Amino acid sequence: MNQLIGVDLGGSALKLGRFSLAGELLAGLEVPTPQPSLPGAVTTAIVEAVQQLDPEHLADRVGVGHPGPSDGAGRVARIAINLPGWREVPLADWLEPLLARRVTLANDANCALLGEHWLGAARDRRDVLLLTLGTGVGGAVLIDGRLFTGRHGAAAEPGLIGIDPEGPPCNSGNSGSIESYCSRRGLARLSGLDPAELCRRADGGDAEALEVWRAYGRLLGIGVSSLLYVFTPELVLIGGGISAASAHFLPALWGEVEQRVQPVSREGLAIRPCSLGNGAGRLGAARLALERLASSLG
Incomplete structure (x- = not known):
């Protein structure tokens, strides 16, 4: 498989993109972030949005940018001060079996900078x-x-x-x-x-x-x-x-x-x-998946 999915988790919206390995946007989707934005509800929303964006499973790697730091391994969302209940949330572990795709996490601003450095103003x-x-x-x-x-x-x-x-x-x-x-x-x-x-x-x-x-x-x-x-x-x-x-x-x-x-x-x-405007975060999340993850699950 030669496609990537980038997810930008914001307080009001989830922005997703399906990208080629060169960063070309092949399909995009934006859906409201659940309110209240509790970890379980957000996990479900991400799964449903990814399935809507990529029903044929053309992408097998997913990068998620979230508002706060992740652990060094890119598995745990450690805290999100503007989202309720987000402390030490093992989001990658939750998402992988539901999506049947490899998942990695990073701070959303880090993802935005990765996107701009890859194909944007940086x-x-x-x-x-x-x-x-x-x-x-x-x-x-x-x-x-x-x-x-x-x-x-x-x-x-x-x-x-x-x-x-x-x-x-x-x-x-x-x-x-x-x-x-x-x-x-x-x-x-x-x-x-x-x-x-x-x-x-x-x-x-x-x-x-x-x-x-x-x-x-x-x-x-x-x-x-x-x-x-x-x-x-x-x-x-x-x-x-x-x-x-x-x-x-x-x-x-x-x-x-x-x-x-x-x-x-x-x-x-x-x-x-x-x-890249508001598209930088999802592009950078896809870049993160490209750099960190192998191209198969398991």
């Missing part, structure tokens, strides 16, 4: 920071062409880094984290409009909407500035659903970076949206 780049802006704020780091995951696979969670000790609480237990301010919930503190409507109004020149996005960009820029001092990447990629409005908040983000970061720590830096 091709031919060696040092990259990616932030995914959505239900939470995920992140991934590429250092010298390799994902940085730390000793136990839980490193590179930049969304949980604090930027304001007096800020609003984060589901991680921190307060004033990047996620507290720059997730969908954080954006809602700036505006009662959902991100799509806020973007539509800004596209039309609405002054209030434009100011909300400027305020959002300044907050994100504060967080990015701290990360630049740690990783000094050549490229920062912005992904996730909120990135659709990047044209409205990137100028303010850049303004904070230029004010806060010494030129030597941002030399040659580019900051831009992911080129």
Whole structure:
């Protein structure tokens, strides 16, 4: 068999793709994530979606990106702070017998960065920071062409880094984290409009909407500035659903970076949206399956 399946598990949607070994999208599917997003319900939803996407069993390897760290072996979803009940969930072990396919797991932002590095905006780049802006704020780091995951696979969670000790609480237990301010919930503190409507109004020149996005960009820029001092990447990629409005908040983000970061720590830096949009995660999950798994079950 010469096809792969990538699954991007998000708080509101499951995005799936069936890919060739070269990364060509052969079929795609998006279904709502069960609410509440308990591990058993999500497992069932993934199985049903994979069977719908690939009823002829053309793909025998599945990569799953999930919102949180996995263990080093890519078998266990260790925690997902924005999904209920997700602690030490052996998701790969659950899925394999139900799908009759090999399964591997990784943090969803790591998958998005793998996808962008394979066929997107990070091709031919060696040092990259990616932030995914959505239900939470995920992140991934590429250092010298390799994902940085730390000793136990839980490193590179930049969304949980604090930027304001007096800020609003984060589901991680921190307060004033990047996620507290720059997730969908954080954006809602700036505006009662959902991100799509806020973007539509800004596209039309609405002054209030434009100011909300400027305020959002300044907050994100504060967080990015701290990360630049740690990783000094050549490229920062912005992904996730909120990135659709990047044209409205990137100028303010850049303004904070230029004010806060010494030129030597941002030399040659580019900051831009992911080129694969919301498809990066499922593509990267498929790449993960290609790299990690043999092409047969058992």
